[in-house]
Every structure is written in C-alpha cells, then in structure tokens.
Amino acid sequence: MKIDEKSVAGKELILQEQTQLLVIGAGPAGLSAAIEGAGRGLSVVLIDENPVPYKTMGDEVPLHYGQGMSGVARNRNAMIEAFVTSEPLIQVAFDAGVDVRLGTACWGLYANGPGVHWLPGTVAGLADEERGWLIGADYVIVAAGRRDMGLGFPGWEKPGVIGATAAITLATRFGALNPRRVVILGTSAEALTAAAALRDAGIEIAAIVEQAAEPVGPDHLVTELHAAGCEFLTHHVVREALGRASVEGVLIAAVDKTGRAVGEERRIDCEGVVLAVGTTPVVDLLAALGCHITFQPERGGYAPKVDADQRSSVHNIFAVGDCAGIWPAKSLDRSIAAGEGLRAVGAILGEDFGSAEVSVPDRPAYDLSAYRMAWVRASVIGARGDFHVCQCEEVTAREILELRPPRYLGWQTDRRNDRSLLSLLDEAPPNPDQVKRLTRAGMGPCQGRRCREQIAALLSLQATAPLADIPLAGYRTPVRPLPLAIASQLRESADQAQHWELWFGIPSQWQPPCEVPEFYTVAADEATIVVDDERGGHD
Amino acid sequence: MTEIKGASVVIVGGGVTGLSTAWWLAQSGVDVLVVEKGIVGWEASGRNGGGCGHVTSPLYPEMLRLWPVMDELLGYPTEFSANRIQVAVTEEQLAVQKSSAAAVERRGYRCEILDSKQRRKLIPLVGDNVAGAYFYHFGGHANPHRTVQGYAWGMQDHGGRLMQHCAVTGFRTEGERVVGVETERGLLGCDQLVIAAGPHTGRLSATLGQEVPMQSARAEMIVTEPLPVMVYGGVDGNGLHGRQTLRGNLAFGGGPHEWLDLPQRGVFANPSTPLMGHIGRRLIEMMPKAAHARIIRSWAGVIENTPDGRPVIDRLSTFPNVVVATMSSVGFGLSPSSGRAIRDVVVDGTCSFADISSFRLARFARLESDWRELQGWVALAMEEAA
Numbered sequence: 001m002k003i004d005e006k007s008v009a010g011k012e013l014i015l016q017e018q019t020q021l022l023v024i025g026a027g028p029a030g031l032s033a034a035i036e037g038a039g040r041g042l043s044v045v046l047i048d049e050n051p052v053p054y055k056t057m058g059d060e061v062p063l064h065y066g067q068g069m070s071g072v073a074r075n076r077n078a079m080i081e082a083f084v085t086s087e088p089l090i091q092v093a094f095d096a097g098v099d100v101r102l103g104t105a106c107w108g109l110y111a112n113g114p115g116v117h118w119l120p121g122t123v124a125g126l127a128d129e130e131r132g133w134l135i136g137a138d139y140v141i142v143a144a145g146r147r148d149m150g151l152g153f154p155g156w157e158k159p160g161v162i163g164a165t166a167a168i169t170l171a172t173r174f175g176a177l178n179p180r181r182v183v184i185l186g187t188s189a190e191a192l193t194a195a196a197a198l199r200d201a202g203i204e205i206a207a208i209v210e211q212a213a214e215p216v217g218p219d220h221l222v223t224e225l226h227a228a229g230c231e232f233l234t235h236h237v238v239r240e241a242l243g244r245a246s247v248e249g250v251l252i253a254a255v256d257k258t259g260r261a262v263g264e265e266r267r268i269d270c271e272g273v274v275l276a277v278g279t280t281p282v283v284d285l286l287a288a289l290g291c292h293i294t295f296q297p298e299r300g301g302y303a304p305k306v307d308a309d310q311r312s313s314v315h316n317i318f319a320v321g322d323c324a325g326i327w328p329a330k331s332l333d334r335s336i337a338a339g340e341g342l343r344a345v346g347a348i349l350g351e352d353f354g355s356a357e358v359s360v361p362d363r364p365a366y367d368l369s370a371y372r373m374a375w376v377r378a379s380v381i382g383a384r385g386d387f388h389v390c391q392c393e394e395v396t397a398r399e400i401l402e403l404r405p406p407r408y409l410g411w412q413t414d415r416r417n418d419r420s421l422l423s424l425l426d427e428a429p430p431n432p433d434q435v436k437r438l439t440r441a442g443m444g445p446c447q448g449r450r451c452r453e454q455i456a457a458l459l460s461l462q463a464t465a466p467l468a469d470i471p472l473a474g475y476r477t478p479v480r481p482l483p484l485a486i487a488s489q490l491r492e493s494a495d496q497a498q499h500w501e502l503w504f505g506i507p508s509q510w511q512p513p514c515e516v517p518e519f520y521t522v523a524a525d526e527a528t529i530v531v532d533d534e535r536g537g538h539d
Numbered sequence: 540m541t542e543i544k545g546a547s548v549v550i551v552g553g554g555v556t557g558l559s560t561a562w563w564l565a566q567s568g569v570d571v572l573v574v575e576k577g578i579v580g581w582e583a584s585g586r587n588g589g590g591c592g593h594v595t596s597p598l599y600p601e602m603l604r605l606w607p608v609m610d611e612l613l614g615y616p617t618e619f620s621a622n623r624i625q626v627a628v629t630e631e632q633l634a635v636q637k638s639s640a641a642a643v644e645r646r647g648y649r650c651e652i653l654d655s656k657q658r659r660k661l662i663p664l665v666g667d668n669v670a671g672a673y674f675y676h677f678g679g680h681a682n683p684h685r686t687v688q689g690y691a692w693g694m695q696d697h698g699g700r701l702m703q704h705c706a707v708t709g710f711r712t713e714g715e716r717v718v719g720v721e722t723e724r725g726l727l728g729c730d731q732l733v734i735a736a737g738p739h740t741g742r743l744s745a746t747l748g749q750e751v752p753m754q755s756a757r758a759e760m761i762v763t764e765p766l767p768v769m770v771y772g773g774v775d776g777n778g779l780h781g782r783q784t785l786r787g788n789l790a791f792g793g794g795p796h797e798w799l800d801l802p803q804r805g806v807f808a809n810p811s812t813p814l815m816g817h818i819g820r821r822l823i824e825m826m827p828k829a830a831h832a833r834i835i836r837s838w839a840g841v842i843e844n845t846p847d848g849r850p851v852i853d854r855l856s857t858f859p860n861v862v863v864a865t866m867s868s869v870g871f872g873l874s875p876s877s878g879r880a881i882r883d884v885v886v887d888g889t890c891s892f893a894d895i896s897s898f899r900l901a902r903f904a905r906l907e908s909d910w911r912e913l914q915g916w917v918a919l920a921m922e923e924a925a
C-alpha cells in the first residue's frame with residue numbers, strides 16, 4: 001500500500017529518554033508513589049516544577065503568586081535548598097534511587113487514542129529553564145496538586161492579592177511571602193488550614209472574610225482560629241483593595257442574603273489578600289490528554305474520574321493526591337494522599353488491594369456550587385465598579401456577559417454588538433470556550449488559571465444553569481507557557497523534515513480549473529502530476 | 540418521530556460553509572434553518588489558520604471582492620486584514636517563491652519583492668537573516684471565531700434560524716426528493732437540503748445513494764502570547780502558514796497531517812501532539828526576534844479532503860433537491876464566496892458569478908473504489924501503550 005509521505009505515516013517521534021514510571025509532582029502523594037515504585041524495582045523519574053524561577057512566579061505560573069514573593073525568591077540555590085529541606089521525603093526519594101528532578105516542569109502528556117495513532121507510546125513533554133525534551137513512560141502518575149479559584153473585586157490586580165496555595169507555599173516552604181499582614185477570603189477547611197498555616201509561619205491574620213452567614217469549614221478549626229484571636233467577618237465581602245504600588249488595605253462591607261452590599265464600608269489595613277474561596281484540583285495535564293474529567297463537588301470541582309486504584313480513564317495514567325480530588329479529611333491528613341500514591345503503584349505492579357483502603361471523599365459539608373456562585377455574585381457581579389476578571393486580556397464581567405468584541409477592535413460603540421450571552425444559548429448551557437473565543441476572556445498567557453472558575457460561575461449565574469453543567473474550559477498543551485526557544489529543541493526526524501509541507505501537498509488541489517480533467521482517477525492523476533509552482537497555502 | 544418546525548432550506552452543518560450559505564440565503568429572504576450537532580464553528584471552521592484564499596479557485600476573485608466589505612455586510616467584525624507576505628528563509632525557498640510569484644502574476648495579481656528595509660518596517664519579527672520576502676497585494680487573513688459567529692448572527696438578523704446541539708441522524712425521502720431531516724430532536728420538514736457537514740458530508744451523502752468521496756485528516760497549529768503588532772500579520776514561509784492576530788499572537792501551523800477514520804459517535808477528539816515543537820522551530824527560524832515568546836496553546840482540527848483536493852458543490856443526481864457542499868481543506872478563506880455560490884445553486888440552480896463546473900461530483904464517477912489505499916490516505920494502526 002502507498003504511503004502518503006506528507007502525512008505522519010512512518011515518521012518517527014524522537015524521545016530523548018524512557019522510563020518505566022514517570023511521577024509528576026513531588027508532594028506527599030507523588031513522593032510516596034515514587035519511593036514505593038523505586039523500592040519495588042521500577043525505574044522512576046520524579047519531576048517537580050518547583051521551585052519555579054522568580055520570573056515565572058511573576059508571570060503567575062503555575063500558581064496565583066500575586067507578586068507576593070519577596071526578594072528571597074530570586075535566590076535560586078536558596079530556593080532549591082528550602083524546597084528540599086522543607087520536605088524530608090525528597091531526600092528519602094533520592095536515597096531510594098528515584099531520579100528526582102526539581103525545577104523541571106511537565107507541560108504536556110500525549111498518548112495514542114481517538115484522533116491520534118502515530119505516537120510511539122505515552123510521551124511527556126518536559127522543560128527546565130534552558131531545555132525542552134520528550135520522555136517516554138510506560139506509566140504516568142500525576143500528582144500535580146491543587147490551585148485556587150480566582151475571585152475578582154476592584155483592585156484585585158494589585159500586588160499582594162494572592163491565591164492561598166501560593167501564599168502557603170511561599171510562607172511555609174520558602175519563607176518568601178512578602179505581605180506580613182493579610183485578610184483571608186473564605187472559610188472552607190482548606191481556607192482555615194491556610195489561615196492556620198500562615199499564622200504559624202508568622203503572618204498576621206487581619207480578618208477572615210466570608211460572604212456566607214456562617215463559616216463553612218469544620219468547627220474545630222473555627223474555634224482554634226477564634227481562640228488565637230482571628231476575627232471572622234461573615235456576611236461580608238471585599239469591596240476594594242486599596243494601595244498604590246501594592247495592597248495597603250481593603251474596604252469591606254456587609255452583604256445581605258442576595259449578596260448585595262449593605263451598610264457602611266470599613267477599612268482594614270493589610271498588605272495582602274489571600275484568595276481561599278475555592279481550592280481546586282490541578283487537572284490541566286490530565287484534561288489536555290483527554291482523561292475523563294467531571295464536575296465532582298465532593299472533590300473540589302472538576303476532577304478526573306478515577307477508579308479504586310486511582311486509575312484515570314486512560315489505562316496507564318493515574319491521578320493521586322490533590323489533583324485527584326480535595327476534601328477536608330485529605331487536606332488535614334497527608335497520609336490519605338500518600339496512600340493514593342501507594343495504591344497507584346500497587347495497581348501498576350498488578351496487585352489487588354481490595355476495597356478496604358480506597359480513598360473516598362467526605363460528604364460535602366456545604367454546597368460547593370452555591371458557595372462559589374454566591375462569592376462571584378457578591379464580589380464580581382455586585383462590585384461597585386468595572387474591573388478585569390481576565391487580567392491577561394483585560395476583560396470585565398460586563399464584557400464577558402455582553403460578549404463584547406475585544407477592545408482592540410474598536411467596535412465598542414456599535415449597538416449591533418449588543419449581543420448578550422443568551423444569544424449563544426441553544427438548549428445547552430453556555431460554553432466558556434465559546435465565550436473565550438469571542439471575548440478573549442481566559443485566552444491569555446496565564447492560561448485561564450486565575451479566571452476560569454470565576455467565569456464558569458458568571459456564566460452559570462447569567463444563564464441560570466447549574467454550575468455543574470458549565471463545561472470545563474478546555475486545557476491545551478503546553479499547559480505551562482513554553483518559550484519557542486525551548487519548544488523548538490524537541491528533536492525532529494530527518495524523514496519528517498525532508499517531507500515537511502505547509503499544507504497537504506496535494507498537487508491537483510492547485511490545478512487551475514481549466515486544467516481539471518473530466519474524470520479524476522488516482523491512476524490518471526499519478527500519470528499527469530507535474531511539479532507546479534503555485535502549490536502553497538491559503539493565499 | 541415527531542415533526543418540529545422545518546424550513547424551506549435545511550442546512551446540515553454549522554461550519555463556515557453551511558453558515559455562509561445560510562447567511563446568503565437569509566439575505567435573499569429564504570426561510571433557512573442550520574442544524575449543527577455541536578456549537579457553530581466547533582470543528583475545522585473554528586480551528587483553522589484564518590488564511591483567506593486559494594488563488595486557483597474559481598471562487599477566488601469574488602472572495603477578494605467580498606472580504607474587505609464583510610464587516611459591513613455582516614454587521615460584525617471578522618478581523619479581516621488584507622495582503623499576505625511570503626517569507627523565504629533559505630535561497631532554495633526563495634527560488635520556489637520566485638516562481639510562485641511569477642505564476643500568480645501571470646494570473647493577473649500583483650506581487651513585489653521586499654528589500655531588507657521594507658521587511659524591517661512591515662514584518663519586524665522576521666529576521667534579517669532571511670533570503671527574501673514577497674509582498675502579495677491580495678489575499679489576507681481573518682479571525683475564524685469571529686467570522687463564524689458573524690455569519691451565524693448575521694443570518695439570524697435576517698430571519699434565519701439555528702439549532703445547535705442537534706445531530707442529524709438520517710433523511711426522510713419521497714420518490715426522488717428528500718422531504719425531511721431526521722435529528723436527535725425530531726423530524727424537520729424541508730423543500731431543499733444542503734449537506735455542508737465537513738468531513739461527515741461523505742457519510743451523509745452516502746445514505747442518499749451518491750457518496751461524496753472524502754477522507755479526513757488532523758492538522759495542528761500553535762499560538763504564542765501577544766507580541767508587538769506588525770504592519771502585516773499574514774505571513775507564510777519556512778513550511779508554515781499562519782498569521783499574527785490583531786491582538787499580536789503568532790498563530791502558525793504546518794507539517795505532517797494524520798489521516799483518520801470517522802469516529803464512531805461522530806465527534807472528533809482533536810488532540811495535538813509534540814509536533815508543536817517542530818512548528819515552533821520553523822517559526823523562530825523565520826522570526827528569530829520571537830524566540831523568547833511563549834507558546835500558550837496548541838490545537839488540532841480535522842479537515843475534509845476530496846480525492847483531488849478540490850471542492851464539491853453540486854446537486855445529487857439521486858435526489859436533485861439536495862446540494863452537497865464541501866471545500867476540501869481550503870474552506871475558511873473562500874467562505875464568503877462559497878456561501879454565495881451554494882446559495883445560487885440552491886435558489887437559481889447555477890452559480891451566477893463563477894464557473895464552478897470543476898466542483899461537480901460526477902468527476903469522481905470513475906474513481907477507483909480503493910482510492911484511499913492507492914493514495915495512502917488511510918488511518919494508521921494504533922500502537923497500544925503499555
């Protein structure tokens with residue numbers, strides 16, 4: 001049979017290295033998986049992008065650092081040392097023979113499946129500050145952790161407004177959190193543990209603000225923080241973050257049941273605002289690969305479908321730790337995440353644990369969808385002025401809901417563009433990717449990490465559709481912004497380079513109509529092919 | 540099956556081909572309904588490079604006339620920008636470009652070679668190292684997403700209707716006429732039917748006794764973060780096609796495609812691959828000043844192709860009230876004029892502004908039955924992972 005040389009058929013994808021087990025993420029779950037795997041004879045590569053360079057933090061990758069890092073974060077060696085000493089298992093992993101690589105990010109996972117058949121197996125794209133390459137893996141355990149839902153209010157772009165996960169990492173692992181006095185937004189178990197951890201790291205908690213009538217997290221954590229002197233302000237939101245170069249204070253106000261601000265605004269002096277209204281699994285790699293991801297409120301929102309072995313819908317890809325689901329017991333006890341890592345390795349080695357050790361989420365203590373929507377209603381929709389929900393592309397909530405063409409088009413004043421979100425709806429809830437394509441909200445270099453959950457809540461409020469019905473905004477590789485200079489280092493086979501074409505390379509496609517024969521057959525076409533100089537692209 | 544409100548013309552497929560047709564029909568006062576299995580533009584029409592044109596197409600001159608006025612005609616911005624620049628990184632590429640330029644000049648279009656000063660001014664991201672560049676005083680590029688939505692809204696403004704999230708599952712016939720379209724939501728009556736279902740056009744037409752031969756393939760693109768906007772964004776070269784968007788992102792594609800079978804449930808997965816890096820390398824060879832720019836997404840789209848790579852716009856001989864329309868991988872740029880041509884065929888029986896006889900379906904009457912194998916257009920066997 002003939003081979004189409006312009007196609008991928010027969011082209012080799014060159015991998016730089018190969019391992020039996022690749023573990024992505026050196027937190028409790030990933031470390032226990034890597035150590036267990038190496039101990040039981042597997043060749044294991046464990047990578048973690050942390051500590052990320054100062055500049056990358058400044059780009060809000062991979063977490064919402066909110067420019068809250070101190071100068072300490074510039075010292076690469078000190079950061080690496082702090083990262084290793086703050087997690088003793090990293091040394092254990094080294095000693096167990098795990099090939100540990102810090103400062104190495106995985107920006108893509110690839111595997112054959114529907115729509116792609118030419119890959120040599122499961123492939124991961126890796127990069128450090130200078131190099132980009134591909135590694136093949138028989139099995140991949142993703143232990144990519146958690147991140148925080150962004151929540152906007154006027155001034156939320158100011159340095160010092162920071163995601164809880166980033167704040168904890170900077171404060172507790174690196175001693176590199178700039179703000180010394182912060183206001184915390186949210187009262188879930190994750191928010192309250194963040195407050196406690198920051199307090200233990202010497203950060204002063206100016207107040208814990210909650211739009212709901214009562215804290216939603218476990219009572220014992222509320223009691224502990226109360227006892228430690230933290231002020232809880234329920235039925236309150238931040239109306240504005242104040243400050244010139246960075247946050248110097250916030251204005252807060254009480255809200256009624258509908259989320260509308262009532263009464264006097266009050267100023268609280270602080271240097272930072274910690275966003276802890278929604279902790280969510282990092283599913284980017286899994287989603288971009290095509291693993292089945294569904295909205296699971298008991299797991300913190302969109303999370304991969306995993307079986308009792310932590311196996312995702314792709315049979316050699318596992319998800320463990322926070323990226324597989326976040327719930328209070330797991331946030332409070334790291335042995336649950338570690339256990340997930342062990343189970344995944346057991347499954348790879350063909351063991352059957354039985355159902356006894358399966359990790360099952362807690363019954364949710366509150367309605368996660370309603371809670372997130374209430375925050376967005378009170379803080380974003382109820383805001384007293386416009387601000388950019390999507391900071392990268394500078395798109396306001398109103399522009400999102402009115403589907404405004406981006407400002408650079410200068411079509412702002414034309415009434416014909418008053419197309420509300422409802423004009424897109426047709427027997428289905430709004431799709432954030434369609435809204436992104438039209439407004440650019442979520443399309444920028446932070447890859448939607450700061451705005452996607454907010455936008456989902458905005459769309460669900462506007463369309464009165466359940467939050468669970470708003471599709472996950474798509475993730476595409478590279479799931480970290482990847483410089484062209486690094487991506488371009490991926491090796492290419494000589495065969496592929498030789499036959500590279502701008503488009504399909506079908507000569508008859510470029511034949512002028514007058515030369516088109518009455519009948520097209522493959523045989524006749526092959527007999528008449530002439531090298532033709534108009535072949536080319538879409539111009 | 541229950542009957543819901545049909546239309547005089549029902550169009551299967553809410554890509555650029557179907558939507559442009561619907562917009563032209565609605566403007567002519569025709570009662571038209573587009574049925575789309577997903578969201579408008581969710582397949583190739585929203586995943587392409589935004590390049591406008593195909594210079595040897597009979598629809599090209601009308602396309603050139605229409606693009607500059609599309610924003611006005613539609614009432615929505617398409618982000619169309621005129622002109623293209625062909626960059627040659629190597630002397631070898633320059634020789635090819637030279638003969639391409641000569642060929643298009645013979646067709647009556649204007650090209651000129653740019654000197655290095657002009658290049659620095661018009662396309663500053665392109666390196667001083669390149670062998671040369673030709674400025675094409677025609678063609679251009681537009682934003683696929685905005686264009687798709689512009690057609691849809693423009694059509695609705697003229698009374699046309701759109702049903703999304705509704706797959707067409709079959710057709711109801713009476714004698715030599717299709718009288719209804721079977722969908723997931725019920726039966727839609729119609730006087731005429733247009734099948735503009737992209738890669739699915741072949742399968743759907745086969746159920747009506749006359750198959751449009753086609754095969755689908757996946758192709759990939761990458762996009763960077765925004766960079767300072769160049770005077771001209773429509774730049775091709777070094778094996779890549781693409782554009783700098785009006786926002787400043789570099790969106791480029793090229794390289795090997797992968798032939799695919801139609802998926803079981805009709806929905807393509809659209810995965811991209813590490814080809815991203817190989818596209819990236821060619822991009823910085825051409826635009827070294829963009830080497831620091833970060834890729835923020837890559838994507839793939841599934842493309843329709845007929846055996847000779849040329850469109851089919853024709854009536855089925857088995858059911859003459861059915862028009863099949865597929866543009867064979869160059870459908871975005873041509874969409875302003877393809878929709879108009881299809882409208883003409885539906886309403887008047889023939890295209891009023893161009894000779895589209897080269898798009899007739901009968902040219903495949905003698906096609907070998909194993910043409911896909913003969914051309915090597917077949918899906919690869921999949922190597923299973925561990």
Ligand SMILES: Cc1cc2nc3c(=O)[nH]c(=O)nc-3n(C[C@H](O)[C@H](O)[C@H](O)COP(=O)(O)OP(=O)(O)OC[C@H]3O[C@@H](n4cnc5c(N)ncnc54)[C@H](O)[C@@H]3O)c2cc1C
Binds near residue numbers: 556582760870
């Ligand atoms: C990466 C890439 C780059 C490209 N670059 C360019 C370029 O620069 N310039 C250019 O001109 N072209 C380009 N193309 C090609 C161009 O995108 C296509 O030719 C064009 O979009 C085809 O449009 P269409 O409407 O015919 O098909 P499609 O866009 O495939 O639309 C068909 C629609 O029909 C729907 N459908 C299918 N079956 C059913 C059913 N049973 N019921 C209901 N609905 C159904 C599908 O969901 C789909 O939305 C590119 C394509 C890709 C993928």
